[in-house]
Amino acid sequence: MSTTQFLIAGFGGQGVLFAGKFLAYKGLMEDKQVSWLPSYGPEMRGGTANCSVIISDEPVGSPIVNKPDVLVAMNLPSLDKYEDAVVPGGIIFVDSTLISRKVARTDVKTVYLPATGLANDKGFSGLANMILMGKIIATCEGVGKDNIEAALKKVVSARHQDLYDANLAAIKLGFGE
Secondary structure, three states, X not given: OOEEEEEEEEEEOOOHHHHHHHHXXXXXXXXXXXXXXXXXXXXXXXXXXXXXXXXXXXXXXXOOOOOOOEEEEOOHXXXXXXXXXXXXXXXXXXXXXXXXXXXXXXXXXEEEEOHXXXXXXXXXXXXXXXXXXXXXXXXXXXXXXXOHHHHHHHHOOHHHHHHHHHHHHHHHHHOOO
């Protein structure tokens, strides 16, 4: 049985919930059992936001992720709050454009990616979340490159179809294409 618990955390407006929804749809399209649980403060944009995603071969008993296998920290308060919760042997993805400190733990793998800087440099302003999703796809076992476009079509709304190509390009930038 394979189960991976993800926690994506940052400020409202960074696309935390969108990234989680993309990951959940990708899992669904791979015939996995999936849970997606968004959480955000009342102030939303600019406030705290996090999203729990569980992708499993077995039914998911609870959507709550207390001990993530994978943490995506998009800002310093998120890293400070959730770093210790990651299971030993887990992976922490850090947006190193916005987080200057290093992960203190030595029992986890850490991936530093200047996602916000890359997004701005490449003209993908606001798509650091999807660059990080690309890095997750490239790094995490069991999260392959299949179904990326189909999952993205599900999460990019009809009203924002003009952003589909940019989101796809940001994902590809994240996994190095």
